[in-house]
Amino acid sequence: MRAAVVTAPGECSVREVPAPxxxxxxxxVDVERVGVCGTDVEFFTGEMAYLHDGQARFPMRLGHEWAGVVRAVGGGVDPAWLGRRVMGDTMLGDGTCRRCLRGHQHVCAGRQEVGIRGGRPGALAEQIAVPATSLHELPDGVDPVLGALVEPGGNALRAAQAANLAPGDRVLVLGPGTIGLLTAMFARAAGAEVHLLGGTAESLAFARTLGFGHAWTEPDLPDLPFDAVVDATNAAYLPARALDLVEPAGRVVYIGLAGSPSHIDTRRLALKDVTAVGVLSASPGLAATIAAYAAGQVDPRPLVAATVGLDQVGAVLAGERLPGAGPGPKFHIDPRPAG
Known part of the structure; x- marks a missing residue:
């Protein structure tokens, strides 16, 4: 089969590899769609921490935001899975440790991460092999585009849930990228008044097309009480800024990861009686995200700027804005053979 393989920083090519x-x-699974995310880009640039601590190494097959159709089952798997449209959890715990047995397999110390950690090949290929226990069936109303947006959506749903929003609460989301916009969508669905803080006029203009009229740059941010602040950026200074901006007794949620350490003053955290929550993985939120998409409570399809073939994976990873792409922050790959 054909697969996109990253062999070194800045080097990606489509190769013929053994079918799984x-x-x-x-x-x-026959893969129908794959989303490219910031983690994939960090592997492509060589910046991803897993490359430096031995948890991942080149060559790599990336891709953990995917949807497709089950084509074959192995021993011990219910054959009823055949032909079902599915997406899969990225985090694959060992199933035996204390964390897994307590339902926290996404933080298992020995976990594999599809297309990321532990040598488990990702979905930027015509087919992918995954444990049946990682699968989530997609209902008819969740098309391949939505299916490949379940994984980032699960992260965002968990961030919105961690903000503990009630109807009428005011939340500020830092960063109008894919995760930030998805978090804003789930927060809006919960009845919150959503504000977004971004760095470019283009990203904020796109957010406004999605119905988020309260979209600001830092100099323009109004002096309002925010019941929750969600940091969905990679800026090392914004975790502390989030703590400054949140109301006393409010909540800050950290889902973005900076390339260098971030610092907050825990005295300020305690004196403001703020609850701080970190979100690593979509795993506990996947089923609820599928249900929200199927019910039409959240429709993230406008976030997809374009869908291209495997041959253009390298360009997408390199950050090229491909001809004809829309304004959204997400690129999808359709790895199926043309025609």
Missing amino acids: QAGVGEVV
């Missing part, structure tokens, strides 16, 4: 086989407990 369904091992015991696994399925093989």
